[in-house]
Amino acid sequence: MEIRSSNPVLNNNFWSNLAGTERMTVEGSMQKTGYLLGVTVLSALVSAVLCLNAINNGDGGLLVGLLWMGGMVGGLVIALLLMFIRPNNPATLMTMYALFEGAFIGAFSVYFESMYEGIVFQAAFGTVGITATMYAMYASRVIRPTPMFNKVLGGLVFSIMFLYLTSFILSWVSGFSVPFLHTTGPIGIGVTLFILVVASLTLISDFGFIESGSRSGAPKNMEWYAAFGILMSLIWIYIEMVRLLWKLNAYRD
16 A cells, blocks of 8 residues: 655655554544644643733743743654654654644744734634645645655655754854745745745645545554644644744835
């Protein structure tokens, strides 16, 4: 059985050794997606409230930084564990991932909302709109996750993640920033828009993975991995939406 995806978590090379007697279904995958997304949103709301309370008390900077970095690093570590360990029962680790990412998103959102009021609502609305559009394009067969599509998209995702990681390490060590990745000029806006398009297209690959996995009789625990892949895509889309709106507002100013 060969089921391809541009998402490294859903790549055939990472989950081919998973086994189970029950079979994956679309309904089960959507239920688990809803669960992980709900945990993430709840964690983000708690994180945002804590940050806002700390800011009102005059000491919000430290808490925002701790939740931002702690959530981001914690989520990254768990994602790497899931990719390399590939547990047959990943629910606990994935719930922890959702909690960490929610903490990060809450602090992330408070920070950018403090610069431009309303940007978080706009980004959330935009994320919902992109998700609906991608699903409509997938369901109508306008875009199909063919092997070539997934291969090219997977290469772009890997390149972008490597670019972000390089930028983070360089800025942490030397203060150097990768050109145009974080700038607010026309080229910087174009770079973020391109990354947002790539992030959005990963949903097509995720939807295709769920459909082909269900049709081909993938193990039941692959519903968790499918849900995890969709959650990663949604978080990425939201982050890039916030960054794009921030750059557009900053450029107009």
